[in-house]
Every structure is written in C-alpha cells, then in structure tokens.
Amino acid sequence: MSETQYNTDVRNFTTFGISAKAACVAYYDSIDELERLLADQTLPRPLKHLGQGSNILFTDDYPGTILISRISRCDIGHASDGTVTVTASAGTVMDSLCLDMATRGIWGLENLSGIPGTVGASAVQNVGAYGVEAGDHIISVDAIETATGEHRTFTRDMMQFGYRHSIFKTDAMRDRYIITTVRFRLTTHPTPRLSYANLQTVVGDNPSPLDMRRAVISIRDSKLPDPATTGSAGSFFKNPVITREHFQKIEAMYPDAKVPHFIIGDDAVKVPAAWLIDKAGCKGMSQGGASLWPTQPLVIVNTHGNATGSDVLTLEHRIIDTVSTRFAITLHPEVEHI
Numbered sequence: 120m121s122e123t124q125y126n127t128d129v130r131n132f133t134t135f136g137i138s139a140k141a142a143c144v145a146y147y148d149s150i151d152e153l154e155r156l157l158a159d160q161t162l163p164r165p166l167k168h169l170g171q172g173s174n175i176l177f178t179d180d181y182p183g184t185i186l187i188s189r190i191s192r193c194d195i196g197h198a199s200d201g202t203v204t205v206t207a208s209a210g211t212v213m214d215s216l217c218l219d220m221a222t223r224g225i226w227g228l229e230n231l232s233g234i235p236g237t238v239g240a241s242a243v244q245n246v247g248a249y250g251v252e253a254g255d256h257i258i259s260v261d262a263i264e265t266a267t268g269e270h271r272t273f274t275r276d277m278m279q280f281g282y283r284h285s286i287f288k289t290d291a292m293r294d295r296y297i298i299t300t301v302r303f304r305l306t307t308h309p310t311p312r313l314s315y316a317n318l319q320t321v322v323g324d325n326p327s328p329l330d331m332r333r334a335v336i337s338i339r340d341s342k343l344p345d346p347a348t349t350g351s352a353g354s355f356f357k358n359p360v361i362t363r364e365h366f367q368k369i370e371a372m373y374p375d376a377k378v379p380h381f382i383i384g385d386d387a388v389k390v391p392a393a394w395l396i397d398k399a400g401c402k403g404m405s406q407g408g409a410s411l412w413p414t415q416p417l418v419i420v421n422t423h424g425n426a427t428g429s430d431v432l433t434l435e436h437r438i439i440d441t442v443s444t445r446f447a448i449t450l451h452p453e454v455e456h457i
C-alpha cells in the first residue's frame with residue numbers, strides 16, 4: 120500500500136543526514152501505486168523522486184512531494200554463451216545487487232561494491248568506481264513520464280552515458296521521468312578489472328568476483344567515511360577536465376612532484392579534484408558542522424550530525440574559490456542540490 124506523510128524531516132532520506140522539511144513524502148510498493156500517485160493532483164508539487172539520497176544535498180525546505188520506491192525485485196536470465204541479463208527494479212539497493220551477483224559468481228558489478236544508492240540512481244548518475252561505470256553494463260532502462268504517466272524504454276544508445284552523466288541529468292530530462300527498471304548485461308566468464316591503482320596487488324591472481332568485492336570494499340573503507348556513522352554524499356565534486364596547456368602550467372608549479380592525471384582526449388586531461396583541493400591547502404577546512412574528510416578531501420562530511428545545508432553550501436563555495444585562485448580551475452559539484 121502506498122503511504123504518504125506530510126511535513127516530514129528529510130534527514131533520514133539522504134546519506135548526508137541533514138535536516139530540511141518536505142511538504143510531503145510518498146512511498147509506493149507497485150508501479151500501479153506509482154501511477155496513482157502521479158495522477159493525484161492533491162499531492163504538493165513539484166514531485167521529486169529519491170533513491171537512498173546518496174547524492175543529494177537539501178539546501179532548504181522542499182515545497183513538493185518526495186517519491187520513494189519500496190519495490191525491490193531482481194530477475195536473472197542465463198544464456199548458453201555465459202551472458203547474464205539481470206532485470207532489477209529501480210528501488211533495489213545497488214550494493215545488494217552487487218553482493219548478490221558476486222556471490223553467484225557473476226561478473227560485471229563487483230568493482231561498484233560499496234557504493235550507496237539504488238539501482239535507478241546508478242543509471243541516472245552513471246555511478247563509477249575502480250575503472251568501471253554502471254553504464255558499461257546497462258542495456259536498457261524503463262521509465263514513466265511524470266507528467267503523462269507514459270511508459271518508455273530507453274535503450275543504451277539513448278542514455279548518453281558519460282562521466283557521472285546520463286540523459287536523465289540533462290536540463291530537458293531532469294526529473295521528467297521516473298526510472299522503474301534497469302537491465303544489466305553481465306557474464307559468468309571471468310573478467311576482473313584490475314586497472315585501478317593497487318587493486319591487482321590486493322586481490323592477487325585469479326580472483327573471484329567476491330575477492331574483487333572484498334578488495335574494493337577494503338580500499339573504500341580505508342579512504343571514505345563509514346556511511347553508518349558519518350553523513351556524506353560521497354565525492355562532492357567531479358574530477359575536472361582541463362586542456363594540456365593548462366595541465367602543463369600546473370605541472371610547472373610542482374617541478375619535484377608527479378601530478379596525478381589521466382589523459383582522456385587529444386587536448387583533455389582529467390585531474391583528481393582531491394589532489395587540487397589538497398594542494399590548494401583546503402585539507403582540514405570546516406564550516407559550522409561540515410568539514411572535509413581527512414583521507415579523501417573530495418568528500419564533505421556532516422562532522423557530528425548537526426551540519427546544516429547552508430554550512431555545506433558555504434564550505435563548498437570556499438573550496439571552489441580557493442581551488443580557483445590557486446589553479447584557475449572551477450570545480451563543479453557532483454552532488455545534486457535541492
């Protein structure tokens with residue numbers, strides 16, 4: 120049965136754990152119920168769908184309705200060539216799916232282990248870690264248009280997957296559709312992705328998907344705050360992409376050090392935002408109840424659970440200004456502000 124609550128604190132609906140009031144929160148347990156909620160003109164507008172709220176910052180109260188799926192279903196289809204097609208409800212917790220697949224010896228999602236959030240959000244955001252992005256394995260997405268209730272399937276070629284990007288993040292499509300189902304193509308053939316830093320050293324030879332999962336989780340645990348105890352939204356900023364000339368200027372500033380970077384095009388170099396934030400001297404910076412995580416300064420945390428949206432916003436702007444002054448690079452938040 121769908122369930123609605125009015126004038127609700129959203130603190131527990133985001134991993135940041137920051138308080139703000141939503142005029143209404145509506146849960147649904149079936150697609151029929153979702154359709155009824157969409158058609159219900161008495162619900163405060165606008166409508167905003169959340170997964171686990173792992174990439175969200177409420178900077179103010181929300182005048183509309185937050186929609187939350189309680190549907191968690193997963194069908195697994197095996198083909199004789201080892202291909203596995205997994206059809207998962209958008210409300211499924213992504214890490215539960217990663218665990219389930221790794222436990223069954225199915226390859227593809229193991230490097231995404233430990234990322235908070237739902238399957239639907241993983242498609243919107245094209246979540247990525249340790250050399251793998253969700254979009255590498257998504258073959259299609261079913262969605263409902265919020266305004267019309269029309270069902271539509273977006274095939275992979277329509278999804279515009281890029282670095283933390285999909286068609287659902289474009290201005291024209293943002294919040295226009297609610298994802299209901301995501302289809303992944305995975306495999307039973309061993310395909311460990313070991314390119315990231317010290318993964319190979321951690322897992323050794325012939326790892327299983329579960330070995331990969333354990334290694335990824337141990338690396339994450341060593342760098343990132345524990346979501347169970349410290350609120351955050353993971354990486355707060357995207358890693359910026361700059362020109363070669365710009366990168367050479369930065370290299371010239373550090374003649375005795377190797378500046379971490381990835382060449383991603385003829386004239387495009389991605390530089391880790393964590394390194395820029397660190398070298399700009401922002402480590403240890405705090406604002407009210409918000410601060411930078413010591414071992415990964417790309418993450419803004421709700422230090423003792425009492426940060427406000429405006430603490431985070433002020434800290435965000437201080438970091439952007441400091442990095443811009445030092446490196447002439449404008450950092451862009453990856454976290455969605457509501």
Ligand code: EPU
Pocket residue numbers: 247248249250315342352353354355356357358379391392393394395397413414415416417453
């Ligand atoms: N670094 C510093 N100082 C520090 C910490 C890190 O200079 O205090 C440098 C490191 O030396 C390293 C670089 O920053 O060269 C990059 O750090 P890391 O390997 O942790 O990766 P990242 O680029 O900061 C990205 C994703 C993460 C993902 C990791 C692993 C983005 C915005 N973030 O972080 O994703 O887990 O790679 O693949 O692309 C997320 O999106 O929420 C997230 C956690």
